[in-house]
Amino acid sequence: MNESFGSRLRARLDKCGPLCVGIDPSPALLHGWGLDDSPTGLERFCRTVVEAVSDVAAVVKPQSAFFERWGSRGVAVLERTIADLRAAGTLVLLDVKRGDIDSTMAAYAEAYLDKGSPLAADAVTLSPYLGFGSLEGAIASAVANDAGVFVLARTSNPEAAGLQRQVAGQVLAAAAAVNAGHAPFGPVGVVMGATLPAIEHPLDDLNGPILAPGLGAQGATPADVARLYGPVRHAVVPSVSRAVLADPTRLRSRTLRYRDECAVHLAAPAPAQA
16 A cells, blocks of 8 residues: 555445445344354355455455454454455554544554554544553554554444534534545545434545445435535445345345445446446
8 A cells, every 4th residue: 555545435336326335143133144143254254245246346354353252263254355455455444443542542543543563554444532541553554554443423223423523523523624634535544324303513624534334224315415525525435334244145236236326426436337
């Protein structure tokens, strides 16, 4: 990787359209696919998803927890999944939601952002609830490794609303300060749900990407994303998981449908035809 994360993300969005596909291999999904809830089933699931979407989704987001529950065998599958996605040219956003201080945060950054790590991703999700300053080491590591971070600001789960409403403005301001002067995006993105009733904080100065989870199974539509994020639509990456993962026979077609609908509603360049 010789380009910044922001440059690679912009190029990928322009080529493939604005969509992130999550890899969330829950026991229910594995069973729904007729697979065993085991590391073997996990690997078959992931290989199928990679083959179906790696060339048509701008970003793919493995949820680390579903791999970690199998210990070293699950983490080995995660390593292979990341490697397969990277080999296909897909941007990998590893959903780990880590947040800690000092040496512990540095260790997380080494695990997920250092180019030499078998778990190295293009970007990771981070939690700012030990203070945004606690993320400085991870952000510095991301910049040094041409990677990025997505910091939780206003997520799509309703339980978070009261707490996050109080601190989201601080998170957004801190992210904007780090991103100032970078083009096309700075290294710090934010997570802002697609299911929010409204956006209560200005996003014009963020200068970073916005991951918008909640598309599909949580009830949000591409039109909802456009309504919420119209003024900064060029920076939004809607994210879908269960709505495309539920049926392996329709995985690719559903991904293409969501991708193309998002491109239309967000006035993005027409994605390359699959």
